[in-house]
Amino acid sequence: MKIRSENMSFASREKTLKAFVHIADDVDTSANCAEGNATVPLSKATLAVKDLFDVAGMPTGFGSPIYDGNTPVTTAEAVRRAKSAGVKVVGKTVTTEFATFKPGPTVNPQNSAHTPGGSSSGSAASVGAGLVSHGIGTQTAGSVIRPAAYCGVVGFLPTMGCVSRNGLKVISPSLDRAGVFGRSVQAVSDLAGVIADLPKIAKSADAPRRIGFFEDETWADADSATQQTLQAYKSKVAEAGDVVVNLGNGKILLDLIQAQSDVMGFEALNSLEDELTNHEALISDQLSAYCAEAAGITPEKYATALEFGQAGRVWIETLLANLDAIASPSAKTLPPATLASTGDPYVNRAWSLLHTPCITLPTAPLQNNLKGAVQLVAGFGQDLNLLEIAKQHEMRVAEIGLS
Amino acid sequence: MKIRSENMSFASREKTLKAFVHIADDVDTSANCAEGNATVPLSKATLAVKDLFDVAGMPTGFGSPIYDGNTPVTTAEAVRRAKSAGVKVVGKTVTTEFATFKPGPTVNPQNSAHTPGGSSSGSAASVGAGLVSHGIGTQTAGSVIRPAAYCGVVGFLPTMGCVSRNGLKVISPSLDRAGVFGRSVQAVSDLAGVIADLPKIAKSADAPRRIGFFEDETWADADSATQQTLQAYKSKVAEAGDVVVNLGNGKILLDLIQAQSDVMGFEALNSLEDELTNHEALISDQLSAYCAEAAGITPEKYATALEFGQAGRVWIETLLANLDAIASPSAKTLPPATLASTGDPYVNRAWSLLHTPCITLPTAPLQNNLKGAVQLVAGFGQDLNLLEIAKQHEMRVAEIGLS
Numbered sequence: 062m063k064i065r066s067e068n069m070s071f072a073s074r075e076k077t078l079k080a081f082v083h084i085a086d087d088v089d090t091s092a093n094c095a096e097g098n099a100t101v102p103l104s105k106a107t108l109a110v111k112d113l114f115d116v117a118g119m120p121t122g123f124g125s126p127i128y129d130g131n132t133p134v135t136t137a138e139a140v141r142r143a144k145s146a147g148v149k150v151v152g153k154t155v156t157t158e159f160a161t162f163k164p165g166p167t168v169n170p171q172n173s174a175h176t177p178g179g180s181s182s183g184s185a186a187s188v189g190a191g192l193v194s195h196g197i198g199t200q201t202a203g204s205v206i207r208p209a210a211y212c213g214v215v216g217f218l219p220t221m222g223c224v225s226r227n228g229l230k231v232i233s234p235s236l237d238r239a240g241v242f243g244r245s246v247q248a249v250s251d252l253a254g255v256i257a258d259l260p261k262i263a264k265s266a267d268a269p270r271r272i273g274f275f276e277d278e279t280w281a282d283a284d285s286a287t288q289q290t291l292q293a294y295k296s297k298v299a300e301a302g303d304v305v306v307n308l309g310n311g312k313i314l315l316d317l318i319q320a321q322s323d324v325m326g327f328e329a330l331n332s333l334e335d336e337l338t339n340h341e342a343l344i345s346d347q348l349s350a351y352c353a354e355a356a357g358i359t360p361e362k363y364a365t366a367l368e369f370g371q372a373g374r375v376w377i378e379t380l381l382a383n384l385d386a387i388a389s390p391s392a393k394t395l396p397p398a399t400l401a402s403t404g405d406p407y408v409n410r411a412w413s414l415l416h417t418p419c420i421t422l423p424t425a426p427l428q429n430n431l432k433g434a435v436q437l438v439a440g441f442g443q444d445l446n447l448l449e450i451a452k453q454h455e456m457r458v459a460e461i462g463l464s
Numbered sequence: 465m466k467i468r469s470e471n472m473s474f475a476s477r478e479k480t481l482k483a484f485v486h487i488a489d490d491v492d493t494s495a496n497c498a499e500g501n502a503t504v505p506l507s508k509a510t511l512a513v514k515d516l517f518d519v520a521g522m523p524t525g526f527g528s529p530i531y532d533g534n535t536p537v538t539t540a541e542a543v544r545r546a547k548s549a550g551v552k553v554v555g556k557t558v559t560t561e562f563a564t565f566k567p568g569p570t571v572n573p574q575n576s577a578h579t580p581g582g583s584s585s586g587s588a589a590s591v592g593a594g595l596v597s598h599g600i601g602t603q604t605a606g607s608v609i610r611p612a613a614y615c616g617v618v619g620f621l622p623t624m625g626c627v628s629r630n631g632l633k634v635i636s637p638s639l640d641r642a643g644v645f646g647r648s649v650q651a652v653s654d655l656a657g658v659i660a661d662l663p664k665i666a667k668s669a670d671a672p673r674r675i676g677f678f679e680d681e682t683w684a685d686a687d688s689a690t691q692q693t694l695q696a697y698k699s700k701v702a703e704a705g706d707v708v709v710n711l712g713n714g715k716i717l718l719d720l721i722q723a724q725s726d727v728m729g730f731e732a733l734n735s736l737e738d739e740l741t742n743h744e745a746l747i748s749d750q751l752s753a754y755c756a757e758a759a760g761i762t763p764e765k766y767a768t769a770l771e772f773g774q775a776g777r778v779w780i781e782t783l784l785a786n787l788d789a790i791a792s793p794s795a796k797t798l799p800p801a802t803l804a805s806t807g808d809p810y811v812n813r814a815w816s817l818l819h820t821p822c823i824t825l826p827t828a829p830l831q832n833n834l835k836g837a838v839q840l841v842a843g844f845g846q847d848l849n850l851l852e853i854a855k856q857h858e859m860r861v862a863e864i865g866l867s
Binding site for chain 1: 741
């Protein structure tokens, strides 16, 4: 099965991948994809932009027909910074409808019968397929880490607030964060270095690193491949001379997951009120159903969820005070064999609410040519330290396969 | 001098006022302005929308030629709510360039040689002239309270966060708030009631009210008309059977004013980075100069200013715990006799940073047909109580004239 595209034209690969909603006029789609390498300098980097960001002169639809014909005058700050660093914007990529749940046409680059995940489907898939070196997306529940994991690439979600949301359609102000995709930790680090203001916090001691693991009770729903991957990663941590720290059952995460869901539903309904009211006929059944359910979240429940998130951020900082990172699943399962759903962001929700930086690293292919993944999370603002750990563990994770 | 427009066509009055940048297609501009009354029911209300809010199908330019041809697909949530309540959107009104300092063409409705203030120039002026019953604007430094005061109308700025910013071009995320204009407290209260989620906090005791005044040292730069107005209002408070509380010199306000200025400059530069970088030729000299100065605000200085604002919010809550409101100038002077500047937001800056609700009430005409004004400020979330006090004191303020 063809994954990368070095010997295939951009147009042929894109024809089956269906990652783009708009390709820049000056892209030669008949040329072979030049950049199959994991890491290229930013001056040669190519960028896929989730169609939730404004790019001046390019149609911007947010995954909805409501915005047909909408062409922004200015460029989102994150994209503008990438361009200033010499990165070439290749085009706008498929997002689920308003970054929620209705899938677009994109397929998984590793196996076209499987979902690429969402909502940043096109950005993750085009990086996985080698059509571009880098992608940019957003996460409200799990929309950077999950599609990155599903598509077998590295996804990095910087600490809340480090990337400007100027020119981004915000669905949930308390949760939405921009994140980046690449085929190596160096690649995401390079791009994040220019689009994000990462705090210059002193690194913790180089070695040994202390990596925390919750007992798998919290992730009881995870499939066997995902659970085995985490077990294998535990061994790799020890092999690397680092320290495995048992964090107990992590049951508070279940409550944080519920709180994230309440915050997202309540805020999404507010953010999309004009679209829902004045363009009802162009709203999908999936989004209508989601909004009907979200309408049951009372202001009191929302306020409680926000407060719980705040308490959770104090809890996680305390927990991480004696750790370098926490390892956890990037997704509940390997990518489901469907294009009718983008999979479940369940395991990502708590981390979205906690605002901590997250990175997902791909394993070797585990089943059906699909890679697994491990997520590493660090404390608020510890982005540079997290990237360092990820660089050190990247090759070890890439070696993980199923016996 | 003609102020209201009952016996004049909309088109004739607008010709000299220059408040609108776009008038809705279904407005009969040859008809006389119907609503000269201070208060009309919302179902008969007409609304002027500052051209910083998206209104679907209407050109939206943010006071800058960069956005020529920009026509949003959706409507800002605040405006959508007003429309849902039956309010008729009459058009988009003049804003200074990106709600900063370069004046538009609008004149003061009370005296066309004087500035109407800014940045919500057109909304305030069109309400003052009687072209519409209501206006909506935004304040970062003093852009609701100052133009309302200059144009002789009531301006109300609800507590930070009570009005959605969805569909509003945000210049300074830590400061920008939407506010409303009307010709009576009832009018602004009616509109705020539908566009804002005002906290349902129990009112303080009905009477006597405790109204705080800082000693005028803080406002040493204020002109004599403004100082006399505040003195006259002090007497009116006592006449009404309420209590005047002396708050000392209020020197901390000077530091808050500086902090607001630092926060605004730093954030504006970030928010407008694409425009400044990629459309430099279309940026005014005034804005360029402002940005050049703002570029000197270091991230450290910005962080300090943000923290000082937070400390200020604790201070003002403590101070207001034993007060119903604080009275202060709505503007430093009566509207300056110029159209080359929109006047000085100096006395508004601290309150913008403090996030407290503010309302300005007009006096009788004081000089050159120009009314003065008094600002009342209440604690965070005490909007309903503030509106009650303003209703009780509205007529007394309207009686204030210079001897």
